[in-house]
Amino acid sequence: MWYTFSQNNSGGYYIENDYVGSILFIEALNQNEANDKMWAIVEDYSEWCPCCGERWDTPWGDDDEGTETPERYGKKLIGITTIKGLQDFMSWFGETMVFYFLDGSRMIVSIQNKKLSVRKISVDGVETQSDEATGFLSIK
Numbered sequence: 001m002w003y004t005f006s007q008n009n010s011g012g013y014y015i016e017n018d019y020v021g022s023i024l025f026i027e028a029l030n031q032n033e034a035n036d037k038m039w040a041i042v043e044d045y046s047e048w049c050p051c052c053g054e055r056w057d058t059p060w061g062d063d064d065e066g067t068e069t070p071e072r073y074g075k076k077l078i079g080i081t082t083i084k085g086l087q088d089f090m091s092w093f094g095e096t097m098v099f100y101f102l103d104g105s106r107m108i109v110s111i112q113n114k115k116l117s118v119r120k121i122s123v124d125g126v127e128t129q130s131d132e133a134t135g136f137l138s139i140k
């Protein structure tokens with residue numbers, strides 16, 4: 001199942017790179033495992049300021065069922081076909097989403113200057129580039 005973690009832009013900015021984005025989607029067997037994976041992933045990317053609150057959180061507790069495909073706030077990623085639609089999905093000026101698959105690979109989806117970039121990195125660190133975010137997106 002897929003579990004979604006939205007980054008709080010503590011301090012007025014997101015930390016976005018090859019490991020974390022404004023949204024993290026983590027595939028896991030259950031919420032508890034997803035939470036553990038998330039905390040390990042964000043360990044080096046979690047600074048926050050007291051007035052804005054912590055950057056990362058597990059708002060769904062330990063036993064949320066997750067979803068069959070990545071979603072956020074009840075909206076599925078599948079079916080989004082435009083960069084505008086994807087930008088709306090990300091919202092709040094985030095540019096990057098990172099997907100972590102069960103097999104240890106990850107996919108980095110970014111929109112910069114209205115251009116979509118999709119990179120896949122295998123568990124061995126081998127990178128491939130793609131025009132499509134396989135399985136989840138069909139951006140025209």
Ligand SMILES: [Zn+2]
Nearest residue numbers: 011049051052
């Ligand atoms: Zn602040």
